[in-house]
Amino acid sequence: MSEDPQDYAISLDKVSKEYPAHGKNDAVTALREVTVHVRKGRSIAIRGDSGSGKSTLLNILGGLDVATSGNVVVDGWDLGAMSEAELTRYRAEAVGFVFQAYNLLPELTASENVQLPMEALDKPRPDRSARAQELLASVGMTPRARHKPGQLSGGEQQRVAIARALANDPTIILADEPTGNLDQRSRRAVIQLLRKVTVEFGTTVVVVTHDPSVAGSCEKEYRIREGKLRWLADHQPVDPSETDEDDDDD
Numbered sequence: 517m518s519e520d521p522q523d524y525a526i527s528l529d530k531v532s533k534e535y536p537a538h539g540k541n542d543a544v545t546a547l548r549e550v551t552v553h554v555r556k557g558r559s560i561a562i563r564g565d566s567g568s569g570k571s572t573l574l575n576i577l578g579g580l581d582v583a584t585s586g587n588v589v590v591d592g593w594d595l596g597a598m599s600e601a602e603l604t605r606y607r608a609e610a611v612g613f614v615f616q617a618y619n620l621l622p623e624l625t626a627s628e629n630v631q632l633p634m635e636a637l638d639k640p641r642p643d644r645s646a647r648a649q650e651l652l653a654s655v656g657m658t659p660r661a662r663h664k665p666g667q668l669s670g671g672e673q674q675r676v677a678i679a680r681a682l683a684n685d686p687t688i689i690l691a692d693e694p695t696g697n698l699d700q701r702s703r704r705a706v707i708q709l710l711r712k713v714t715v716e717f718g719t720t721v722v723v724v725t726h727d728p729s730v731a732g733s734c735e736k737e738y739r740i741r742e743g744k745l746r747w748l749a750d751h752q753p754v755d756p757s758e759t760d761e762d763d764d765d766d
């Protein structure tokens with residue numbers, strides 16, 4: 517049976533990234549011929565040491581940086597062939613970003629933070645507000661919708677950030693160490709949410725993580741070393757609804 521390229525949300529073929537020499541700094545090869553295909557609605561985890569190329573890979577997938585060579589296609593968008601304006605549209609429409617440091621705007625409420633990406637696409641205000649309510653409900657944050665980030669715990673802020681990442685119904689969520697600053701309980705909530713995103717919304721998730729429980733909640737686990745990506749393991753993540761809240765694994 518042949519594989520239909522349409523089934524892939526993400527196709528990377530021999531993607532390399534070189535940062536050119538700059539003044540006294542030598543050139544850095546951050547990615548070396550990375551090839552990986554991710555089906556729609558699946559999740560992958562990427563692990564690797566500091567400086568191995570994880571964020572570079574996410575930045576290229578998210579249209580924040582461009583590959584030096586190779587092909588990057590996300591949901592039909594051929595990133596290497598796009599203008600700056602097209603990349604901006606791609607980021608707004610197709611990508612949701614989740615960061616270790618949450619990156620919510622401190623002066624806005626949780627609901628306003630979630631609505632921000634929709635403003636970029638000029639969605640009408642009542643629609644934005646309704647969608648934000650719906651998303652905050654799905655991450656269990658309805659009671660905190662009017663709180664500002666400073667009035668929320670780290671885990672709560674990350675749940676709002678995930679709701680924000682989902683605002684424009686993206687094809688892919690890119691998460692860079694999303695549980696890096698969280699305690700065990702909040703980590704579990706974030707893991708369950710990322711899982712729910714793939715199962716319920718069909719979003720494809722790429723997560724960079726040092727956290728074995730995050731990696732284990734993704735269908736595939738890769739390791740990146742000196743810019744080379746290789747497959748490490750397949751997992752069979754449990755359905756979020758089946759996860760036992762009281763079950764402690766570390």
Ligand SMILES: Nc1ncnc2c1ncn2[C@@H]1O[C@H](COP(=O)(O)OP(=O)(O)OP(=O)(O)O)[C@@H](O)[C@H]1O
Nearest residue numbers: 535544545546564565566567568569570571572573
């Ligand atoms: N803008 C840049 N200019 C030059 N070199 C860079 C640039 N950004 C990253 N690098 C280099 O590319 C390599 C990969 O960096 P990257 O940020 O992708 O690592 P990482 O795996 O995300 O590390 P960490 O776990 O510390 O976040 C590193 O050697 C880094 O120094």
Ligand SMILES: [Mg+2]
Nearest residue numbers: 570571572692
């Ligand atoms: Mg990084």
